[in-house]
Amino acid sequence: MKNSSRRSARLITLATLGLALSACESEEPFPNFDELTRLNELHTMTRKPPADTTNRLADDVRAASLGHRLFDDPGLSSCGTVSCKSCHDGEGKTVKEPTALGCNGNRTGRNPPTTLNADYNRWFMWDGRADRLWNQAILPLTSPIEMDSNATVVRARLNAVASYAGEYQELFNKSPDATGDDELLANVGKLLQAYERTTNRTAAPFDEDVKRFIAAVDAGTEKDDPAYLGLKTYFRKGQCIVCHKGVTMADNLFHNIGVKDASAGAPGQVDATQKMLDWTFNAAGPYSDRRDGADALRLEAVRSDLVNKRFEFEGAYKTPTLRNIALTGPYMHTGELATLADVVEFYDKGGDPVGTFVGTKTVTIQELGLTDEEKASLVKLLESMTGAL
Ligand code: HEC
Ligand code: HEC
Known part of the structure; x- marks a missing residue:
């Protein structure tokens, strides 16, 4: 009751002050009505990732158990x-x-993202070249620099371990030998997804801090709250909330934030998307367990964006989740930043110099002029995002 009256009071204040506010923006109390709404969207992540009906075994415990052994094998x-x-x-x-090091001493071109909370994502890989967690798994399996595998190697391994072959038969109603090559890879991907869906770290001290802060806003004591400066910087001077929003602190979109990269993969999303759209394993393809056309429509929308807004795809990478960020360094798709303090410095200077990456930086990535105190408060905020298993 109190909260809603304060919210509507702020709404009215904002509406009536209008222009006056933009003239003295720094005076506007944090959080305003819109910021309070976004704060409310940040906390309390569900234990289970959103459903994926393109894999009928996504939440099957037997599939997760076999998937776990395959993940480690x-x-x-x-x-x-x-x-x-x-x-x-x-x-x-x-x-x-x-x-990371793959088969035959090969090194990956990019930094491995965490598989914790992976299935809360809508797109996979830094450049979005997979649209489901099960088809994502086929990429490292068959990549010459990662596992360098194929259906023949995978089938032989499934047959070599009696429990694998038996459980596979039970789950898919056919033996590995009776499964075609592409279908076999898709099925193994579906088992790996079932396992990965059980490896989440959700509830974090951050959630409690945000809830307490919102209560303090209600009580009018927000400026005394220990999370005040960190959250205010995250929303205002840092602009982090523009992209790192919602419970995952990621917008499921791709942006060019100017991370230096001179590798062949530097164009990022622009090179990956066409391949994903034409891929036999995508969610609209023959290996999806859902064939109602919803995925085809979703991919058509991406296809038209790639034609009409191609420049937005150049040098763009997926906004990563900030959950568990203290556990997953080094940072960025190149792994160029060792610590969270380095990440904050990176944003403070407005990204790497023009000319060291492909494409054009997004407008929000510019010099921030953060004070030492604001930088430290952001690092502390990021460190509070580690969830319990
Ligand atoms: C040799 C190291 C290596 C191996 C082996 C490997 N990965 Fe990865 N993984 C990576 C790298 C590097 C990326 C990022 C690649 C990119 O975006 O271009 C990645 C990305 C991912 C992602 C995407 C996460 C996201 O948020 O987009 C998932 C999920 C994943 N791997 C799961 C797996 C699974 C399952 C396997 C086994 C089938 C596997 N990985 C094997 C290095 C590896
Ligand atoms: C315009 C959107 C955008 C804004 C604004 C933004 N980020 Fe990011 N963030 C991204 C993207 C995209 C990446 C990955 C970029 C890459 O690797 O090329 C990223 C990467 C990161 C990473 C590294 C994650 C990892 O797993 O390696 C951290 C930490 C991070 N951002 C924190 C912040 C903070 C703190 C702020 C505010 C000061 C902020 N971001 C502002 C989009 C944004």
Whole structure:
């Protein structure tokens, strides 16, 4: 009651002050009505990721159990030494180096994102070249620099371990031998997804801080709250909330924030999207368990954006979740930033210099002029986002 009256009071104030506010923006109390709405959207993440009906086994516990063993098994790689876990391990389900080691001494071109909370994403990979978590898994499996595998190697491994073959038969009503090559890869991807959907870290001290802060706003004591400066900087001077919003603190979109990259993959999303749209494994394709056309429509919208707003795809990368960020360094798709303090410095200077990355920086990425206190408050805020298992 009190909260809503305060909210409507702020709404009226904002509406009546209108122009006057923009003239003395710094005077506007934090949070305003819109910011309070966005604060309310940040906390309390559900334990279970959104449903994925393109995999009928997505939430099947038997599939998750088999998926877990496959995730950890280097026998799925052609070299016999690299598993999913090799690059997605430890508390942060990633590696501590900027890039990771695959088969035959090859290094990945990019930093492995965490697989924690992965299925809250709408797109996968830094450049969005997979549209479902199950089809994403086919990419590292078959990549020559990661697991260098194929359906023959995977089928042989499923047959070599009696429990694998038996459980596979039960879940898919056919043996690995009776499954075609592409379908076999898709099925293994679906088992891996079922496992990954169970490896989430959600409730974090951050959620409690945001809830307490909102209560303090209601009581009119927000300026005394320990989270005040961090949240205010996240929303105002830092503009972080523009892209890192909602419970995952990610907008499910792609932006060019000017991360230096001279590699062949530097164009990012612009090169990846066409391949994803034409891919036999995408969610609109023959291996999806949902065939109602919804995925085809969704991908058509992306296809038309790629034609009409191509420049927005150039040098753009997926906004990563900030949940568990303290566990997943180094940062950015290149892994160029070692610490969260480095990330804050990166944003404070407005990204890397023009000419060191492909395309044009998004408008919000510019010099921020943060004070030392504001920088420290942002780092503290980011550190509070680590969730419990
Ligand atoms: C050799 C290291 C390596 C191996 C092995 C590996 N990955 Fe990855 N993983 C990466 C890298 C690097 C990326 C980012 C690639 C990119 O975006 O271009 C990634 C991305 C991902 C993502 C995307 C997360 C997101 O938020 O977009 C998921 C999920 C994932 N891997 C799961 C797996 C699974 C499942 C396997 C096993 C089948 C696997 N990985 C094997 C290095 C590896
Ligand atoms: C215009 C959208 C946008 C804004 C504004 C923005 N970010 Fe990001 N953020 C991104 C994108 C996109 C990436 C990944 C970029 C890349 O790797 O090329 C990213 C990466 C990060 C990472 C590294 C994540 C990881 O897993 O490596 C952190 C931490 C981060 N941002 C925090 C912040 C903070 C703090 C602010 C405010 C000071 C902020 N961001 C503002 C879009 C944004």
